[in-house]
Amino acid sequence: MRVQPRVQTGTLVSGLGHAGLILWVILGDWLFASAPADQVIVTQVSMMTSAEFDALQAAASTPTPSPEPAPKPQPRPEPKPEPAPAPAPEPVVEPTPAPEPVPEDLPTAAEEQLLPSPSQEEQAVPDAAEIVAPVPTDVPEDAQTSDTPTPAVSDQPTAEPVVPQEPTEATVAEATGTVLETEANRDQTEALGMTASIRPRAKPERPPEPAPEDVAAEVAAAVDAPQDQPADEPAAAAPTEDAVADALAEALAEDTSDPTSDTGGSDLPQGPPLTAGEVGDVRSAIGNKWNLGSASTDALRTTIVVRVSFSPEGQPTDIELLESDGPTEAATSTAFSAARRAVLRASQDGGIPLPADKYDTWRVLDLVFDPNGMRLR
Amino acid sequence: MRSVFRAILPVGVTLALAVGLALSTVAPVLAQNAPPRIVIGSGVIEPMPIAIAGFIDEGGAGDYAREISRVVQSDLEGTGLFRAIPEDAHISRVTSFDSTVAYEDWKAINAQVLVTGAVSVSGDRITVKFRAHDVFNGTTLEGAALQFAGTTQGWRRMAHKVADVVYSKITGEGGYFDSRVVFVSESGPKNERLKRLAVMDYDGANVQYLTDSASIVLAPRFSPTGDRILYTSYESGFPRITLMDVGSLDRRSLDEQPGTMTFAPRFSPDGGTVVFSLARGGNTDIYALNLSSGGLSQLTNAPSIETAPSFSPDGSQIVFESDRTGTPQIYVMPASGGEGQRISGGQGRYGTPVWSPRGDLIAFTKQNAGRFHIGVMRTDGSEERLLTASFLDEGPTWAPNGRVLMFTRETSGAGGQASLWSVDITGRNLKQIPTEGPASDPAWSPLLP
CATH class of the missing domain: 3.40.50.10070 (TolB, N-terminal domain)
Structure with a gap:
């Protein structure tokens, strides 16, 4: 019979289906585990009244220390004088890459300043500051210009003697010049409090530069300095090393161009230098006795250098005229008389304040009497 | 090439060491190569x-x-x-x-x-x-x-x-005490003032009268030797220059041209020439008269008023006053004449310039802002300084040494009187010269022999 095979096929399919279902039921949870369910979190809440809620809202409207958003770039405000800024909090030290070396000549800000950090937010384009043209100034019509630049600093060294200024504790009294008061300018000088000269001071004339022959002679004299001045003696030079000898001679020449170096060595100071305070004391003591009230108008234009030798007690033993720069011989004589009188009077009226422990220094002094600041033209 | 470097290197090192040694040892000593030098730049100015x-x-x-x-x-x-x-x-x-x-x-x-x-x-x-x-x-x-x-x-x-x-x-300056001063002695009320010439010691002593009060006399000037005096006299009714011998008191008028007026005379440094102002036809110019030959030469020729000439000490130039620019100013011209170069540059009116015996300064009278001044300036007009200020100061005259000026000062008001004053060219020591009565127009003599 032909019907029996068809039943067997249906039974097989049904059996396989039921077997698969039975296996899925048995093994399904093991093979396909489901995600665990969320854990329920339990919190406690409290109830509040509407009044309490309003109060809470009101408190929330005040500024809070919450970080501010990055400031938008604004036109730089006008600097205003402000009191000293409060000390800024110390910045948090963070490992940052070493900064690049900054040239020392670049200007640096006085204080550390915060730079505005770039914001990712879309920001409005800042309004450009209004460009204000500088107020034009009236140029004087008679102003004159020059096509050739004027050097700001003279390239010629001054020939004027320079007194070395050394730090000192002592304060030298400020010298006050004499202001010429006439009947015609009495009101003016009274109004000025007699603090300013009514005329500009005349610039002292620069002494003429020594002729090349004189310089050469001074160099030669320096090279041939006495043997008791070992420092003046050139270092021993081998006959074959002319370059060394030339360099020495050049170095000597540069340092012996001082016109005051022709002292022959006998008056060289040996002790420690006078301090600025000591120099000021000497200047004040002698200046107070330097009376030009009876000097001629020519003498008031005469600058002289007087060499004074002193005894260990500070008494002048010799006063000689060393240099002079004046219009006439009579004026020089008058100026020298006034200077000598000043030294003698100063030594007798209280003495010249010279430090005893530096006698080797002030055994001989060159005093420059320069009346240009007092001149009455 | 290497051999050259090997040869140069020791010399270069030696050279550098030697120079360094020289500078380090020589410089400090040479810096002390003279006694310490101290500048005394401030003294005192007192008698x-x-x-x-x-x-x-x-x-x-x-x-x-x-x-x-x-x-x-x-x-x-x-x-x-x-x-x-x-x-x-x-x-x-x-x-x-x-x-x-x-x-x-x-x-x-x-x-x-x-x-x-x-x-x-x-x-x-x-x-x-x-x-x-x-x-x-x-x-x-x-x-x-x-x-x-x-x-x-x-x-x-x-x-x-x-x-x-x-x-x-x-x-260091020349003296001036042994000198005399000629001046105009005044008397009477201000609107009817009598004037006569007088001479005195520089300090006001030993007054002697040279003329009477019959006619007005003005602006006397000593000759370089002090033995003659030039002055302006109104004896003829018109101003005329008169020359007087101090010893004999003889006098004569100079350049009597009809229709002219002559005034403001002054001697040349050699005493042989007189420069003065001559007014003719309403115009005033400066002329020079040779006292020996009587020759007259015109030194200026301008429609303005040129007056108050004064020789430089070397006789090469003449300083004078002119109002050619509208206000009186001071000019300098060669002694032979010319237009002259203006030297006064300040505001105000300048007049009566007088050259210093030293030749370095010119004294003048200045009127500015309602006040009169006696001042001095350099001969090029620079460094002008006003020494006095008052209601009326005028007519400076130099002491023989060029250090002191004497001038006339007049007080204001109906009772105002003229007097003689002196001042140092520094502006100090302004003082009145004692005179018997009102006095004006001083002129200093040279030092007496």
């Missing part, structure tokens, strides 16, 4: 204290000795440059002209210069000798030990000469 010991009577001098020492002291103190220490403060007494000077005693009273002297009289002859001592130097001032002799009538001149020498030796 120098001096002592005038009473002059000693060495026989017959009587009051002359006392009076001469008084005049010497007055001369020196009158300059404003000296302060005489009162005699009762003297510690030492000079009893003999040749006795040793106790310098310590004079130092003790801070006398910087001591003047000692002696006077003797025999008949009408008087002898004055003196010494000026530098007290702090303990020596006699060089050239300040002299003796003068003359008649007793000239005792004041001898005192002035003593003072001139002392002044000159201390200041």
Whole structure:
């Protein structure tokens, strides 16, 4: 019979289906585990009244220390004088890459300043500051210009003697010049409090530069300095090393161009230098006795250098005229008389304040009497 | 190439070491190669204290000795440059002209210069000798030990000469005490003032009248030798230049051209020429008259007023006043004439320029902002300085040494009077010259022989 095979096929399919279902039921949870369910979190809440809620809202409207958003770039405000800024909090030290070396000549800000950090937010384009043209100034019509630049600093060294200024504790009294008061300018000088000269001071004339022959002679004299001045003696030079000898001679020449170096060595100071305070004391003591009230108008234009030798007690033993720069011989004589009188009077009226422990220094002094600041033209 | 470097390298190293050694050892020593140099740039300007010991009577001098020492002291103190220490403060007494000077005693009273002297009289002859001592130097001032002799009538001149020498030796400038001043002596009410010429010592003593009050006289000027005087006289009814011999008082008018007026005369430095203003047809120009030949030459030719000429000491230039720009200003022209170059540049009106005997300054009168000034400027017009200021100052005249100016000062008001004043060119020592009455138009003589 032909019907029996068809039943067997249906039974097989049904059996396989039921077997698969039975296996899925048995093994399904093991093979396909489901995600665990969320854990329920339990919190406690409290109830509040509407009044309490309003109060809470009101408190929330005040500024809070919450970080501010990055400031938008604004036109730089006008600097205003402000009191000293409060000390800024110390910045948090963070490992940052070493900064690049900054040239020392670049200007640096006085204080550390915060730079505005770039914001990712879309920001409005800042309004450009209004460009204000500088107020034009009236140029004087008679102003004159020059096509050739004027050097700001003279390239010629001054020939004027320079007194070395050394730090000192002592304060030298400020010298006050004499202001010429006439009947015609009495009101003016009274109004000025007699603090300013009514005329500009005349610039002292620069002494003429020594002729090349004189310089050469001074160099030669320096090279041939006495043997008791070992420092003046050139270092021993081998006959074959002319370059060394030339360099020495050049170095000597540069340092012996001082016109005051022709002292022959006998008056060289040996002790420690006078301090600025000591120099000021000497200047004040002698200046107070330097009376030009009876000097001629020519003498008031005469600058002289007087060499004074002193005894260990500070008494002048010799006063000689060393240099002079004046219009006439009579004026020089008058100026020298006034200077000598000043030294003698100063030594007798209280003495010249010279430090005893530096006698080797002030055994001989060159005093420059320069009346240009007092001149009455 | 390497061999060259090997040869040069030792020399270069040696050279560098040698130079460094030289600079390090030589420079510090050379920096001390002269004694310390200290600049004294500020002194004091005050009268120098001096002592005038009473002059000693060495026989017959009587009051002359006392009076001469008084005049010497007055001369020196009158300059404003000296302060005489009162005699009762003297510690030492000079009893003999040749006795040793106790310098310590004079130092003790801070006398910087001591003047000692002696006077003797025999008949009408008087002898004055003196010494000026530098007290702090303990020596006699060089050239300040002299003796003068003359008649007793000239005792004041001898005192002035003593003072001139002392002044000159201390200041380095020439003296001016032995000189005279000619001026216009005034009397009567202001609207009817009588004027006559007078001459006096520089200090107002010994006044002598040269003219009477019959006619107005103006602007007298001494000749370079002091023996003649030029002035403007209204004796003819018009201003005329008149030349007077001081010794004989003889006088004559110069350049009497009809229809002209002449005024503002002044001698040339050699005394042979007179420059003056001549007004003709309403125009005033400067002319020069040769006193020997009588030749007249016109120096300026402008429609403006040119007047007040004054020679430079070397006679090469003339400074004068002109209003060609509308206001009176000061100009300088060659002595031969010309347009001249203006030198006054300030505001105001300038006039009566006078060249200094030294040649370095020009004194002038300036009117500005309602006040008058006496001032000085350089001969190129620079460095103008006003020395005085008042209601009316005018007409400066130089002392023989070019250090002092004398001028006229007039007070305001109906009762205002003119007087003579002097001032140092520094602007100090402004003082009135004593005169018997009102006085104006001073002119200083040269130093007397």
